[in-house]
Amino acid sequence: MSRSTCGDGLSKIYESNKMNKCPKCGKEINKLINIQEVYVLFDFKLEKKEVVYCNRKEDISDSIAYCCPECRYEITGMEEDAVEFLKEKKQ
Numbered sequence: 001m002s003r004s005t006c007g008d009g010l011s012k013i014y015e016s017n018k019m020n021k022c023p024k025c026g027k028e029i030n031k032l033i034n035i036q037e038v039y040v041l042f043d044f045k046l047e048k049k050e051v052v053y054c055n056r057k058e059d060i061s062d063s064i065a066y067c068c069p070e071c072r073y074e075i076t077g078m079e080e081d082a083v084e085f086l087k088e089k090k091q
């Protein structure tokens, strides 16, 4: 008995899983956007009743998101997962 039809169906599913598509917008992705929040902090004080801002600092938040460049959907928060996601495309 031939099962070739079934086999073809499976290989098509396999092929489509190899392509890196955004789960949200469905576009093919060959890169991700790394989004990190940066906070800008100032000392805020009064000097002779005037408001003074000083000591500007930037603080990077711990939250990192690797997102779809098309719709900004977050694919993963882990660099390893982001690398794996991009690797599959080359197969």
Ligand SMILES: [Zn+2]
Binding pocket: 022, 023, 024, 025, 026, 027, 068, 069, 070, 071, 072, 073
């Ligand atoms: Zn997307």
